[in-house]
Amino acid sequence: MSIPRRIGVLTGGGDCPGLNAVLRAVTKDALFHGIEVCGIEDGFLGLIENRIRPLDYESVSGILTVGGTILGTSNKANPRAFPTSTDADGNPVFEDLSDRCMAHIEQHGLDALVCIGGDGTMTGAHPFTEAGVSVIGVPKTIDNDVFGTDLTFGHLTAVDTATEAIDRLHSTALSHHRAMVVELMGRNAGWIALSAGIASGSDVILLPEMPFSYAAIAEAVERRRQRGARATIVAVAEGARPAGGAQVVRDVDPLSPDPIRLGGIARQVAAEIEARTSVEARHVVLGHLQRGGTPCAEDRVLCTRFGHHATTLLREGRSNRMVALVGNQVTDVDIRTPAGRQRTIPPDEPLLDVARAVYTSFGVPG
């Protein structure tokens, strides 16, 4: 495996602060070392549809602070199983389009790919690795749930955004002597809720990893009211659920008449607080606000470090690696590391103790 002469770069999966910052670092670093760069539009979709264009210094100038991705992205565009038509019942028919992608890769003379995305994006690049293309993954999630790295880019900005939002809700909760329930992203991993919960001084934090009890939440709210606290803030990850209860999935079918599915867990928690205590409760769902905006300074530095490391690996003739942060060192792991695994909050996570010590409850008794 030799040093690449021209590389392709793409961004896949959901939007995330810092995508452009990584694109910029990869592009500038590659150009600096005499490697040409092509941008692939809308993730693997652009590879399938042959939407590939050269990137120069000018292309990435001024994008460091801009949210989103100048290349566009796509969800669920898997080259090995792409929905190309529908059957008689209207169900999608999937086709393996990886050969078509390889033809486009060869047409543009790309020796290597930098794939910026989550687990799905890493996996989606598999066929090209097998065909001899060098692939480096750069792990991205809001949720920080990619296995193999202590931190993904985008997460710190999402925590910032969530924390600022909870700060803002605090004053209203205090003025009205209310409980305010804030729903944050995190289907299986509650890192945003845990960090933003601590950072905002939330009083109750509900995580997917720790099934909660409505009775315990109600008790915490009442106890606070009785000792004079003017407000209770509940930070709830979207994937949190009561012990024995089902996870509340939102946005599955917007016209479904099922109120729980429609409302999300925050609404449910607020309703239960009102039913079980004498405290008024309101809820807010931050949703996509957490995906957007300019990356925070720490994320911009991390993105630049990650992008630099990706091209460094390629220049060293390496492939099938995912850039990773371990402790505070940028390093790399096998690109298959995250496949089928998620980095959730372990029971012995120190932040859990920290939260408890500053008097936060997790909605679980004890």
Add this chain to the structure above:
Amino acid sequence: MSIPRRIGVLTGGGDCPGLNAVLRAVTKDALFHGIEVCGIEDGFLGLIENRIRPLDYESVSGILTVGGTILGTSNKANPRAFPTSTDADGNPVFEDLSDRCMAHIEQHGLDALVCIGGDGTMTGAHPFTEAGVSVIGVPKTIDNDVFGTDLTFGHLTAVDTATEAIDRLHSTALSHHRAMVVELMGRNAGWIALSAGIASGSDVILLPEMPFSYAAIAEAVERRRQRGARATIVAVAEGARPAGGAQVVRDVDPLSPDPIRLGGIARQVAAEIEARTSVEARHVVLGHLQRGGTPCAEDRVLCTRFGHHATTLLREGRSNRMVALVGNQVTDVDIRTPAGRQRTIPPDEPLLDVARAVYTSFGVPG
């Protein structure tokens, strides 16, 4: 009517940025002129329950930048019709507690009240005016719908917050080639949606004052897609509704199975865009985020001007006035001016033309 020696001040109705800034200005200005100040807790509720305490310089130090109200507030605490018990069917029984309030006012020697709130708060002060207490109202709303003033405090901060949120959503919409529907406050008056829509460069603005057509929205989204626009942003006031359709009211009954009521108008608009176009749509409801946070500089100046004018009126021996902004002059109107009327967007509002000219559609044909 003579110059008061001791005044009471209260904040009523929903939370709003700048309440503390007005409290600070009223208190500092009064103390500066040798007038004593008492803070009444939780709006009229504190008057009913005799929770009244003196305010000095120290009490209001450092609160200028803090959202919410240090006095607390209450919704719907009308002294003339206060729910004191429930009848056999569980319905509330209302009682006139204005005499009790007057007793507390006399007990604390309050010659005058400054009532900071919306229309309901102005009206709630009526019995005391009749009993000879000087009353000055300071108009507060997020929505800027108080009749008699061109601007209420809190509105500009809400517009700022909404605009920043839409900025943040823009990058995600662009990255995913999506329509993003953002629901903003405004049940009957769409000022937040109109101003934040223009300030954020939203492509479609839906207002309570102009019933819209789903077909027209879909057409705007499709037209934009066809001419290469990567995203469409729809700013929708919570009270907007389709022509011929009912207003979607949220939060009335969180456990109701009615999906439209539960979902709010933003969800509905997003669902219709997905049903009528080939564009993916997502929605976000800003909700209480718009009520909180530190007031913006303009609001802090306005609050300080309003608070100063309120005490100036009292020092001039005047009563039954509501502070108002006309053009850019602080002045005052009869306190009954807003009763039963709302300042909605008139059809000839110049901002409507401005929005149309920069290519914003209002979801109405033509």
Add this chain to the structure above:
Amino acid sequence: MSIPRRIGVLTGGGDCPGLNAVLRAVTKDALFHGIEVCGIEDGFLGLIENRIRPLDYESVSGILTVGGTILGTSNKANPRAFPTSTDADGNPVFEDLSDRCMAHIEQHGLDALVCIGGDGTMTGAHPFTEAGVSVIGVPKTIDNDVFGTDLTFGHLTAVDTATEAIDRLHSTALSHHRAMVVELMGRNAGWIALSAGIASGSDVILLPEMPFSYAAIAEAVERRRQRGARATIVAVAEGARPAGGAQVVRDVDPLSPDPIRLGGIARQVAAEIEARTSVEARHVVLGHLQRGGTPCAEDRVLCTRFGHHATTLLREGRSNRMVALVGNQVTDVDIRTPAGRQRTIPPDEPLLDVARAVYTSFGVPG
């Protein structure tokens, strides 16, 4: 005078938040009405050097939130007196290049110019008006000192920036029991210092319009210390000066050994506080921070209104008008209105009373 078919637009003078927002509104509004738009680079310099390029929807897409101007700007590029060479002593020789500019205007078929800038920019357009080109001015300043309009765009954002900065300094001043002196823009007009001073709860405000007394400042600082205040914040406009003293001009000659000129007025005030009281004093000069950044929501709306009005005037066949805000109405005045006059703070400005009433001193006795 008929409706223009193609217009030129330029931005002149110092950077100011909202320039891009006006450019966007002018361009979109003109295109919407079938008028072509050309952007002139770097103010009148681009007219002299024939750097003129067409603007379309794409050119102004996404610039609403971006500080600065995509066209670039230039200071002091007066077409009638442009420095083209230097004489034997190295002094500039000025030439009248207005004919050359007119040739370029005709070459590009521009019927009209929209000149976004301050007083100098309005005046600079004179020769073209005389030659029959329709000219509309859009008033821009950080300082809000353009005569003929109650508000220029950019000012509110500068006040926001200054207020946020003072908020930030407040906590340090409190922690260290210090006086903190913050220098804000405003050579002849103190509007930024007055508004940001009130918005930030500054304790002393020093304005160019009101020569101050060091003794009075020292007395205010000492009085505050004695009654237990932990900090004193002084907001000083760069053009403020002591009664009988000369204005301190900064940045004139960076290598000059004159400490007052070098240090600016904020350093001077801090030094005098330390010399006259027992209170430690520090100073910060915000400088160019006030010119940059994304415009606040109110400014974006104002810019959009101003840009819309500029093209509306052109479409109505009018010329030689400057867009203006009077009260809260967008209107227009003769473009020569601001020439040779500045909108400074009048002695009867209501904000002065408001500031005094919330206990702010102006550094003047009494």
Add this chain to the structure above:
Amino acid sequence: MSIPRRIGVLTGGGDCPGLNAVLRAVTKDALFHGIEVCGIEDGFLGLIENRIRPLDYESVSGILTVGGTILGTSNKANPRAFPTSTDADGNPVFEDLSDRCMAHIEQHGLDALVCIGGDGTMTGAHPFTEAGVSVIGVPKTIDNDVFGTDLTFGHLTAVDTATEAIDRLHSTALSHHRAMVVELMGRNAGWIALSAGIASGSDVILLPEMPFSYAAIAEAVERRRQRGARATIVAVAEGARPAGGAQVVRDVDPLSPDPIRLGGIARQVAAEIEARTSVEARHVVLGHLQRGGTPCAEDRVLCTRFGHHATTLLREGRSNRMVALVGNQVTDVDIRTPAGRQRTIPPDEPLLDVARAVYTSFGVPG
């Protein structure tokens, strides 16, 4: 050594974002475990002057987001060498007041001290350790230069603030085709300039650790201009200096006629750029802006972790430890670790390579 029953907590040295957040965590965590807490006002000064007061939940409620320290702080209040009088020549006479401090510690029954501060604060606690008081240090600096910990709290917020400021200056630099020189804190360690420089996409970064060459800076500015870059941003640490040149110290004597001392290094760099290139240069000194404001989310989490670990150590009967972050683990080191050493940027720091790779120059040739 046994578990303490009552502890004192103080904040020393310069203001820093997150002081209150640590105070809150220490207090809440101690109270939660049945340990009483006393706050010592203004650092060691309060210990000397016996200004010590109990802290309860209410005392630390709502302070998480507030910059500064509710206890106040003092610089250079060393118990072993405190200036108590002046000699005939007006020079301070220092006295050892540690016995007086110990008497106050005993009077209030404090078994342990948590000292939040920098190297000086750790050292200042020495006499009490020797007298048998348990002491835990929590390392605080803007500059991140405390030896023994990878990160101090406050640093990330300062980097955020600096980055936002440079973002804001970028648009002005671009509009005017200027070089903009921004001076950031860091006398001996350039971490803020390095991180904020990378995060903001600065083109030249000048660090105390790497003496620079004006010729190299000028060359970088010119080279950028020639290849069409519209602006050059220079991030300079206050302690950076040209090779062979002396460090520029500001604020030593505000009335000194020495222009270099007065102006600071940023002014000097701007002047040299103007003298050596055809590019206009401006400078801004952020100064105290970097010390204030609400801590960012990451800092709030770090502060809470640090405060929790401090009390955990005390509860485990340990003393003479300084809380530290190593990698991303909170741990602790001997409290004497930082004495006489500073954590500066080593020549093999990976961020230096990262910066070079994205095309940042360090003002040194090569």
